[in-house]
Amino acid sequence: MDNVKKWRTPVLIVFLLLGILISVQFHAQQIFRSDLSLQSTDDLTLILKGLQDKRTNLEKELQNLEQQQQALNNDTTNGASLVNNLTKESNQLKIALGLIPVKGPGVTVTIPPGSSIVYLDLIDIVNELWASQAEAISINDQRVTAWTIIYWNKEKMTITVNGADVTFPCTIKAIGNPDTLESGLQLLGGVLDNLAVYKIYPTVQQSSELNLPGSSPPVFHYLQPVPAAQ
Amino acid sequence: MWLPILGLLLGIGIGSTLAIPIPGIFAKYLSVALLAALDSVFGGLKSIIEDKFDGAVLLTGFFTNALLAALLAFLGDRLGVDLYMAAVFVFGVRIFQNLATIRREMLANWMQKRRLSAQGANKDG
Numbered sequence: 001m002d003n004v005k006k007w008r009t010p011v012l013i014v015f016l017l018l019g020i021l022i023s024v025q026f027h028a029q030q031i032f033r034s035d036l037s038l039q040s041t042d043d044l045t046l047i048l049k050g051l052q053d054k055r056t057n058l059e060k061e062l063q064n065l066e067q068q069q070q071a072l073n074n075d076t077t078n079g080a081s082l083v084n085n086l087t088k089e090s091n092q093l094k095i096a097l098g099l100i101p102v103k104g105p106g107v108t109v110t111i112p113p114g115s116s117i118v119y120l121d122l123i124d125i126v127n128e129l130w131a132s133q134a135e136a137i138s139i140n141d142q143r144v145t146a147w148t149i150i151y152w153n154k155e156k157m158t159i160t161v162n163g164a165d166v167t168f169p170c171t172i173k174a175i176g177n178p179d180t181l182e183s184g185l186q187l188l189g190g191v192l193d194n195l196a197v198y199k200i201y202p203t204v205q206q207s208s209e210l211n212l213p214g215s216s217p218p219v220f221h222y223l224q225p226v227p228a229a230q
Numbered sequence: 231m232w233l234p235i236l237g238l239l240l241g242i243g244i245g246s247t248l249a250i251p252i253p254g255i256f257a258k259y260l261s262v263a264l265l266a267a268l269d270s271v272f273g274g275l276k277s278i279i280e281d282k283f284d285g286a287v288l289l290t291g292f293f294t295n296a297l298l299a300a301l302l303a304f305l306g307d308r309l310g311v312d313l314y315m316a317a318v319f320v321f322g323v324r325i326f327q328n329l330a331t332i333r334r335e336m337l338a339n340w341m342q343k344r345r346l347s348a349q350g351a352n353k354d355g
Contacts, residue, residue: 006285007274007283007285007288010286010288011233011278013237014267015235015237015238016240017241017267018238018268018271019237020244021245021260021263021264021267021296022241022245023242023243024245025252025264026246027245027249027250027251027252028256028257029261
């Protein structure tokens with residue numbers, strides 16, 4: 001018991017100090033380890049190599065991702081150009097079918113009121129215009145399309161185009177080369193000459209810009225495309 | 231008996247709460263000082279077991295050994311002599327020697343106690 005009392009205090013002091021010293025040294029060592037300037041050259045080389053590897057990998061990844069991005073961009077561009085082409089094609093088809101309003105240079109044929117005109121004369125004029133390379137024709141703002149009907153309505157005693165009465169003065173607009181169109185109409189022994197026999201004198205006027213309306217689209221119930229023969 | 235261990239834990243606690251910042255260059259000298267301190271502690275334990283303990287010797291040894299070791303290592307660095315290595319070597323050897331002595335003494339004590347108890351048991355029986 002006396003023995004223990006003798007060594008207790010000094011040993012306690014020494015152990016206390018040792019504990020402090022150990023923990024301080026431990027902390028210092030932690031900092032020392034993380035300090036690059038105090039690392040050995042071998043360790044630094046290893047760290048450098050590791051970081052370089054990492055960097056190379058990341059660069060590779062970056063390259064991959066950039067390639068992916070490029071591919072995706074190309075896809076998008078292709079898709080956009082495809083859509084563009086399809087839109088253009090669809091527009092051209094619509095123009096060809098006369099579904100959308102169009103404008104361009106051409107001639108206006110005006111048939112004055114009181115003319116003893118029959119529906120066949122109108123058809124003659126339209127045919128002559130088509131023959132003179134007209135690209136679009138309308139009669140009194142009724143667009144002439146593939147399914148246009150021009151006939152004599154007996155009950156109403158009027159000429160109808162697409163079911164609409166033709167009122168006078170009747171204007172027939174045609175888009176195309178104005179000179180070609182007019183010369184086609186004025187041909188000797190042509191359609192206007194024939195009408196002159198019946199004392200009908202339509203006027204022909206060239207215009208640099210004419211606006212033609214579009215017609216409503218046709219409704220198909222029975223039509224089906226035939227697959228192209230191989 | 232448990233007081234020294236309590237003191238050690240308390241010291242570690244104080245040291246980590248204070249977290250005294252040591253510049254990287256001094257960490258080396260501190261490590262030598264720590265080694266010297268460890269040597270003193272084991273020397274003290276050995277002397278307790280050998281029943282030759284002197285508190286003054288332990289305390290003076292603890293401080294002077296630690297300070298001198300650090301100072302010598304520092305001086306060695308200034309002079310271009312690796313006294314640091316010498317300190318590590320000497321204290322390392324001494325620590326192992328002290329540990330070996332402590333182990334042998336404890337073993338001897340234990341064996342003696344067992345023999346005594348065995349004899350006592352024989353007497354009782």
